[in-house]
Amino acid sequence: MSTQADHGHELIPRPEQTPDALRTALAVVDPGRLEEMQATKDGAFAKAVEWQSLSPVRGWVLTWARDIEIARRPDLSSRLAHAQSRLEDEDPVTAQEALRELGAVLDEAMEAVRG
Template identity: 50%
Template sequence: MSTEPEHGGELIPRPERTPDALRVALARIAPHRLAEMEQQKNEAFSLAAEHDTLGPLHGWLNVWAREVEIERRYDLSTRRRSALEALHRTSDKADPAFRAAMDELRAVEDEAARAVSE
């Protein structure tokens, strides 16, 4: 698959917010993350069963809808990668570059969360 965006800055269209649709989308755009997704899904199911609540499943779905949104959008994935690279250049939490990178990561996640909640 080409790494160039196909849909105006999007690698793929936004998938439906279902476990199967998110898994298929992730397999297309970031297959190296499928094991991570599956592990977190299993943990969410275990917690849901243990505590007799759907909260962990909703949480898992929210996290992975946001992660797929970031991975599928060139702008968000580029911004996240740049912020992570900046964090690797400094470990000093007092460094303004550290704070700026953390703020950018939060902004990327917030933008993705807004996009998938529309």
């Protein structure tokens, strides 16, 4: 596992981008999603065989690495929760700002795991 200290407090170090490392990390930061992770992994591997391509597996790894990045960093996790709570606000400006913030959080997390 590797870590970057420039994001402040992190619950765990950033895991390697392997299925086992991601599963181990998820078991710590968001164990309620382990079943979802396994189901999406099964789907990605089935598509990889069907399509004769590793792109579904790579997509699965990046999606879970991104989600774990958010869960392991309280700063991103709280921004995500705040944005999600405002997505269906009656005020369209508030909802639009929440959607932009949601995208910003997802982009920041993806950039971190791709970096």
